[in-house]
Amino acid sequence: MSYIKLLPKTTVKIRRSDEFLGSGVLVTVDGRFYVITALHVVSDQDGCSVTGAELLELIYESEVYGDLRFVGFVGSPDAQEKFDIVAIEVGSEKISDFPNTRFCSDVSFPDVQFIVRGTAKSETLSPHSIPRCEIDTIIENEKKFHLRIPSDDYSTAQGESGAEVLQGYSGSGVFFKDSEEFWLAGIVLSVENNNFNGLVCRSVSALQSCFFDCMDLDDYHGGNKNTRVSVSELRASITEQLIEERKNNGYGDVENLVRKMEAFLPGWTTEDLDQFIVDILLWERLDRKYVRTNEQYRRLVEDAKVYIASGNKKFSVGTPHQGNLKFHKIQEEFMGHLNELLDGSPLKMNSRIIVSGELAKMLANCSLDFWSDHGD
DSSP, rough: OOOHHHHHHHHHEEEETTEEEEEEEEEEEEEEEEEEEEEEOOOOTTOOOOOOHHHHHHEEEEEETEEEEEEESSSOOHHHHHTTEEEEEEEOOTSSOOEEEEOOOOOSSTTTEEEEEEEEESOOOOOOEEHHHHHHHEGGGTTEEEEEEEEEGGGGGTTTTTTHGGGGGGGGGEEEEOOOSSSEEEEEEEEEEEEESSEEEEEHHHHHHHHHHOOOOGGGGHHHHHHHHHEEEEEEEOOOOHHHHHSSSSSHHHHHHHHHHHHOOOTTOOOHHHHHHHHHHHHHHHHIIIIITOOOHHHHHHHHHHHHHHGGEEEEESSSSHHHHHHHOOOOHHHHHHHHHHTTSGGGHHHHHHHHHHHHHHHHHTSSSEEETTOO
């Protein structure tokens, strides 16, 4: 897909007479065209909602289509102020051959890069693209995410540099890069240069929840679907031979696992042991493919592990039956906490694999122990 041709069709420069205010992104929702931008770009009073009369006075200059006619706006004043977003409807009479834009709020899928196009606060006020942006942090409860950008994008072709130059990108659209289709993920709110080099962005999920209830949020590039297929393939790759090899690897983890099974699973069988080994092998493969390469996933899973296993706690039980009950209680607590942390992430659908594999590993590595009140 040629972003060189398509991105300019979405890029809007917002002015009040000759004064440049910031950027906006042109989208189509349910057959109508809208310029989405950050509230503080168009508001005289920072953080305060705007009226139709105030928006009517502004100029919405499309990079490709020229000045766009103001029609109205959607979204309540409370929604504007809560999310720092304004959605402005514009006339369609000048717009033609507009790209089919899809919307996706899932920015956590591994190895995804993003591209932003807007207008820097420079003498030329020329639109510019920032490619190779990557996720730094996702703040799910605020429908917000942070994008890291390459340090060389903190300057313009004219040599002007610093976060002040990039402030003109406020209101720009954040698009998935290197995709076969055209996906919008969010809107740039501001530039951050303290905690990380990058952009603070609002997710399109905020647009859906408070501005466009008819907006469909799609699954980016088959992300969740591909994860399901991948996990099926990983599961199929665990052969009987691999299970036997794990039993005989000489590391002692299976022997430790057997000892723990005696404490909480009376009458266990070879099939029970094999299932624990499958849990470990599947989680190890999922971990390598999706978690270790994604800082956000890795941190969430590690937080859940610390929650359930901090201090290598031990649990006292008097009988194998009590051990069995205790084990399942730990499993339920771990699952509940992990699901909370992974909420909104495609990894959540694999939480049972993570919990089963991690608990099996903890048992095998003696981090989690059961013993009798009577010293048996």
